[in-house]
Amino acid sequence: MSKAYSKPAVWMKMTSLALAVTLVLAGCSGGGGKSSANTGGNISGAAPASSAEQSSAPAQGGELSYALATSPDQLDPHRSGLAVAVRVIRTLYDTLVVQLPGGEIKPWLATEWSISEDGKSYTFKLRQDVKFQDGTPFNAEAVKYSFDRIIDPETKAANALALVRPYESSEVIDEFTVKLNLSEPSQAFLGNVSQALLSIVSPTAAKKDGDQFTKHPVGTGPFKFVKWDKNSEIVVEKNPDYNWAPETVSQQGAPNLDKIIFKIVPEEATRIGSVQSGQVLAAETVPPQNILSFKNDANSQLYQAGTVGLPYTLFINHSKAPWNELKARQALQLGINVEAIVKTLYLGTYEQAWSPLSPGIFGYDASLEGGVKPDIEKAKQLLDELGWKAGADGIREKDGKKLTLHYVDGSPNREKRNDIAAIVQQQLKPLGIQVDVEITKDVATVVYANNNYDLYGNSQVNSDPNALYSIYHTTAPGARQNLPNLSDPELDKLLEDGATEQDQTKREAIYKEAQQLIINKAVIIPIYVFPYTVAASKKVQGLAFDSLGYPIFNDVYIAE
Amino acid sequence: MLKAVSVRLYTSLLVLVGTMVLVFCIVNVLPGDPALLILDPSSATPEMIANLREQLGLNQPFYERFGEYFLHVLQGDFGKSIVNSEPVLQKIVEHFPATLALTALSSLIAVVIGVTLGVLSAIHRNRWIDIVARMVGLFGISMPTFWSGILLILIFSVQLGWFPAMGSDGFSTLVLPAVTLGFVGSGFIVRMVRNSMLEVINEPFIVTLRAKGLPGRFIMYKHALRNALIPALTMVGVIIGDLMAGTVVIETVFSRQGIGRIIADAIMAKDLPVVQGVIFFSAIVYIVVNLLVDISYTLIDPRVRRTG
Numbered sequence: 106m107s108k109a110y111s112k113p114a115v116w117m118k119m120t121s122l123a124l125a126v127t128l129v130l131a132g133c134s135g136g137g138g139k140s141s142a143n144t145g146g147n148i149s150g151a152a153p154a155s156s157a158e159q160s161s162a163p164a165q166g167g168e169l170s171y172a173l174a175t176s177p178d179q180l181d182p183h184r185s186g187l188a189v190a191v192r193v194i195r196t197l198y199d200t201l202v203v204q205l206p207g208g209e210i211k212p213w214l215a216t217e218w219s220i221s222e223d224g225k226s227y228t229f230k231l232r233q234d235v236k237f238q239d240g241t242p243f244n245a246e247a248v249k250y251s252f253d254r255i256i257d258p259e260t261k262a263a264n265a266l267a268l269v270r271p272y273e274s275s276e277v278i279d280e281f282t283v284k285l286n287l288s289e290p291s292q293a294f295l296g297n298v299s300q301a302l303l304s305i306v307s308p309t310a311a312k313k314d315g316d317q318f319t320k321h322p323v324g325t326g327p328f329k330f331v332k333w334d335k336n337s338e339i340v341v342e343k344n345p346d347y348n349w350a351p352e353t354v355s356q357q358g359a360p361n362l363d364k365i366i367f368k369i370v371p372e373e374a375t376r377i378g379s380v381q382s383g384q385v386l387a388a389e390t391v392p393p394q395n396i397l398s399f400k401n402d403a404n405s406q407l408y409q410a411g412t413v414g415l416p417y418t419l420f421i422n423h424s425k426a427p428w429n430e431l432k433a434r435q436a437l438q439l440g441i442n443v444e445a446i447v448k449t450l451y452l453g454t455y456e457q458a459w460s461p462l463s464p465g466i467f468g469y470d471a472s473l474e475g476g477v478k479p480d481i482e483k484a485k486q487l488l489d490e491l492g493w494k495a496g497a498d499g500i501r502e503k504d505g506k507k508l509t510l511h512y513v514d515g516s517p518n519r520e521k522r523n524d525i526a527a528i529v530q531q532q533l534k535p536l537g538i539q540v541d542v543e544i545t546k547d548v549a550t551v552v553y554a555n556n557n558y559d560l561y562g563n564s565q566v567n568s569d570p571n572a573l574y575s576i577y578h579t580t581a582p583g584a585r586q587n588l589p590n591l592s593d594p595e596l597d598k599l600l601e602d603g604a605t606e607q608d609q610t611k612r613e614a615i616y617k618e619a620q621q622l623i624i625n626k627a628v629i630i631p632i633y634v635f636p637y638t639v640a641a642s643k644k645v646q647g648l649a650f651d652s653l654g655y656p657i658f659n660d661v662y663i664a665e
Numbered sequence: 666m667l668k669a670v671s672v673r674l675y676t677s678l679l680v681l682v683g684t685m686v687l688v689f690c691i692v693n694v695l696p697g698d699p700a701l702l703i704l705d706p707s708s709a710t711p712e713m714i715a716n717l718r719e720q721l722g723l724n725q726p727f728y729e730r731f732g733e734y735f736l737h738v739l740q741g742d743f744g745k746s747i748v749n750s751e752p753v754l755q756k757i758v759e760h761f762p763a764t765l766a767l768t769a770l771s772s773l774i775a776v777v778i779g780v781t782l783g784v785l786s787a788i789h790r791n792r793w794i795d796i797v798a799r800m801v802g803l804f805g806i807s808m809p810t811f812w813s814g815i816l817l818i819l820i821f822s823v824q825l826g827w828f829p830a831m832g833s834d835g836f837s838t839l840v841l842p843a844v845t846l847g848f849v850g851s852g853f854i855v856r857m858v859r860n861s862m863l864e865v866i867n868e869p870f871i872v873t874l875r876a877k878g879l880p881g882r883f884i885m886y887k888h889a890l891r892n893a894l895i896p897a898l899t900m901v902g903v904i905i906g907d908l909m910a911g912t913v914v915i916e917t918v919f920s921r922q923g924i925g926r927i928i929a930d931a932i933m934a935k936d937l938p939v940v941q942g943v944i945f946f947s948a949i950v951y952i953v954v955n956l957l958v959d960i961s962y963t964l965i966d967p968r969v970r971r972t973g
Contacts, residue, residue, distance in 0.1 A: 172831075176930065178748060178749070178934075179749060258713065258716050261717065261720075266713075316749075316750040317750065319749055320749075320751075334922060335756070335759070335760070335922065335927070336760075336916075336920075336921075336922050336923075336926040336927070336930065337832070337833055337920070337921070337922040338832075368831065368832065368920065369920055370831050370920040371917050371920060372811075372815070372831075372917055372918045372919075372920065374815040374818065374819075375815070375818055375830050375831050375918060375919060375920060376831075376920075378815075378818045378819065378822055378823045378830045379822070379829070379830040379831050381823045382822045382823045382826055382829075382830055383826070384822070384829050384830055384831065384832070546933055547935070549698060550698065554698065
């Protein structure tokens with residue numbers, strides 16, 4: 106090659122040089138990027154608030170940017186099926202009653218209520234000073250409309266339909282008195298009425314927009330809907346007329362913030378990165394490896410709220426051999442070292458679950474904690490007793506059939522659930538059980554339609570132990586099976602009694618018995634209790650959480 | 666030339682119809698019932714499920730559903746999302762500009778970096794600049810975008826604070842995702858341009874030009890590059906398709922709006938009308954891009970005009 110070709114323009118040289126430098130830089134930062142994660146930030150120029158400033162009076166105004174981990178499906182409370190949607194729905198709507206963290210029910214849009222003798226009618230007296238954000242007056246008609254809307258098949262209600270059960274009809278007694286009728290008594294009903302999915306919607310707006318109500322939601326909540334850019338952000342602004350907050354918040358009037366911008370940021374690293382860079386002020390669902398670093402970060406803080414309901418649980422399919430036998434299930438119970446799983450994956454930031462219910466819910470049986478201890482030898486012995494003998498490859502066999510376990514999980518590694526499957530696979534190997542893991546979003550087909558699972562992991566947010574009913578009670582003939590595919594008359598009786606028992610002490614005892622029965626019969630293997638975590642700038646003050654672990658923004662202010 | 670274009674248009678139309686049939690078949694043959702995905706499986710009653718299936722038209726036979734879909738598409742109606750009843754076409758129209766901007770900028774980055782480095786590395790074969798260019802090419806091709814994207818966020822957003830880590834408003838949010846994607850594309854182009862430049866440089870006509878005493882730089886940029894660009898241009902057409910597909914990952918990593926995000930969500934939710942609509946729409950874009958690439962050959966290479 107002649108010399109003439111070897112002299113490129115200077116800029117070209119510089120470009121390639123710059124590229125090379127960038128590459129080297131990129132290579133270096135891959136490993137050591139974390140050490141100086143606190144430096145810099147393109148928006149937050151101000152110094153972090155000192156602890157002295159935190160106790161001063163809440164500042165008015167300002168915008169809170171809050172990164173959500175997934176996109177809400179609906180802003181129509183009655184049609185939503187996702188927990189993430191509830192974080193936004195809670196800002197737009199109110200419910201008739203509110204539940205305190207201890208489980209006690211207090212007034213909200215309803216000032217008082219009475220329950221009929223037979224436990225089948227609830228009469229609510231309503232507040233008279235409430236208006237929907239579109240100007241529609243709030244009254245008994247609006248309550249009747251909202252509840253009737255949930256059970257109307259046209260609405261295509263999702264989770265709200267399960268919560269509202271056994272609601273049947275409403276009667277408007279007078280302008281501010283409404284009577285809700287149930288088909289059977291339910292002790293869970295009032296608690297469910299406190300849940301965001303049973304919020305009261307503006308009848309005018311819901312009738313006008315029909316299917317599209319989800320895009321122009323109107324409630325009586327502390328914030329008004331502004332806009333929803335799909336997959337990007339949801340903006341809500343202060344409702345200046347708001348003056349009917351429940352006693353769970355200290356600010357009785359309109360909220361401090363002018364605006365909340367919910368950003369949708371599915372990628373974990375991006376979500377955490379945008380808090381660290383100051384692009385958003387708060388982000389939900391912090392991965393365990395970042396929880397510790399946020400705790401020690403001078404510029405940010407970490408909120409953790411225990412969620413209530415059913416913890417993440419592995420359900421054993423009772424309709425599949427050999428898991429229909431107690432000894433086989435006990436072998437799993439003793440062979441899976443849950444403590445090791447939780448410690449390894451969540452680095453001490455999540456709590457181990459011991460019961461089919463999570464701590465904090467009414468009736469939780471704390472005596473189960475520390476009960477079941479892993480015991481490999483005992484587990485092996487139980488399988489021996491059932492006639493499963495180790496084969497040449499270490500996998501147990503009986504009548505020429507290998508001992509395999511089909512493990513199904515429905516989430517793409519949410520909270521490292523897929524890693525749990527991998528660890529269980531390793532832990533059961535020494536026992537001679539071969540675990541085949543299937544991760545699929547289409548749980549409806551695999552689990553419910555085809556009954557093709559031995560072990561299936563799931564969790565549920567709920568406010569009442571009656572949540573156990575839909576998971577463990579024998580299902581009606583022809584209806585879909587319950588998750589462990591179980592039919593246990595003793596447990597059925599307890600769950601039926603628990604649903605209707607009015608004496609709270611008795612009701613608590615019933616649910617404790619039900620929890621013990623479920624663990625003693627090795628129906629499930631509880632794994633972890635999910636804490637809702639929020640990483641936030643120190644400037645964010647006053648963030649609180651409701652009894653289910655959902656964030657409440659009424660008292661939030663930005664300290665400069 | 667007009668004839669060549671009309672033949673290409675005709676085949677494009679066939680490809681479109683084929684795509685539609687294929688997508689409809691695949692999406693409808695996949696296991697899983699959308700009705701079960703919409704309703705909460707643990708609480709829905711069989712009647713609720715049956716009602717919803719009826720409403721979604723899932724009870725009709727396959728050919729009837731396809732026929733109906735085909736007729737509607739001809740009228741520009743791609744149906745409604747079964748998740749939130751939004752018209753699919755409106756969804757696409759709303760989100761396409763963001764994806765278009767991302768694809769366009771990343772293509773530009775890919776072409777500029779790719780052609781520059783490709784030419785330099787061919788001219789300075791086995792010198793340091795060639796080694797750098799080949800390294801860049803290799804990195805671009807082999808780094809998964811979700812990884813390099815997060816890396817860029819860590820460096821330029823968290824550490825340096827130069828660009829936002831996410832969002833889709835304004836040019837500043839476009840930079841990091843476009844660089845991430847463009848880098849991948851540039852990797853392919855570098856290798857392509859380098860190889861074809863090397864081939865062309867050794868062809869007899871270049872040797873002849875050199876023998877006639879034309880200045881080296883003139884030969885390289887006027888004659889060699891022009892010939893080397895044809896295969897690279899084909900590559901660009903293919904890469905634009907790749908980049909569009911890449912937006913599915915990138916739009917999620919950088920939490921941008923766009924049709925990549927839409928389809929990712931729609932597949933998760935088994936929102937059939939949206940999946941079908943977006944794939945069909947992407948196919949149209951891809952076909953149009955390749956058509957334009959084919960036509961632009963004629964502008965670069967007069968021989969194509971005659972033989973086409």
